[in-house]
Amino acid sequence: MTLDELANTLPNGFHDSAVHTITLDYSKHEIRFHLAVWVGDLDAKDERARETYRMCELTLSDMAFCVIEPPDPRCPHYEKDQIIIDTGEVDKLSQLPTIQLPPVQKGMFVNWMFVQEWNSFIYVAARDARLHWCT
Numbered sequence: 098m099t100l101d102e103l104a105n106t107l108p109n110g111f112h113d114s115a116v117h118t119i120t121l122d123y124s125k126h127e128i129r130f131h132l133a134v135w136v137g138d139l140d141a142k143d144e145r146a147r148e149t150y151r152m153c154e155l156t157l158s159d160m161a162f163c164v165i166e167p168p169d170p171r172c173p174h175y176e177k178d179q180i181i182i183d184t185g186e187v188d189k190l191s192q193l194p195t196i197q198l199p200p201v202q203k204g205m206f207v208n209w210m211f212v213q214e215w216n217s218f219i220y221v222a223a224r225d226a227r228l229h230w231c232t
Contacts, residue, residue, distance in 0.1 A: 159224035168215035
């Protein structure tokens with residue numbers, strides 16, 4: 098499953114998800130994100146129902162690359178204890194990536210994650226995306 102396909106199974110995709118940790122495991126060719134995913138119902142009358150988040154682990158396997166742009170120096174990113182992201186396909190990005198991304202093998206997906214607090218991107222390429230809900 099691609100990251101976009103997985104995002105489409107979630108009520109709000111990965112929009113406004115809070116990243117707690119990122120683990121790159123080069124020996125397993127995996128990236129693991131420990132996230133609080135926004136699963137709230139935007140149309141709910143109760144604010145708590147609208148702002149519901151659920152912890153999960155997102156695993157991208159058969160990783161080709163993970164490119165993390167440095168934070169914009171004008172952003173006060175050190176003041177935050179988490180980062181908030183949104184995701185999408187690189188091919189559908191309205192602007193070209195600011196860096197040259199490596200080529201990937203056929204069947205791999207390439208996605209961006211925009212980090213609000215950094216005003217910069219994380220780019221990932223992998224073959225499979227899985228989500229495991231934490232209890």
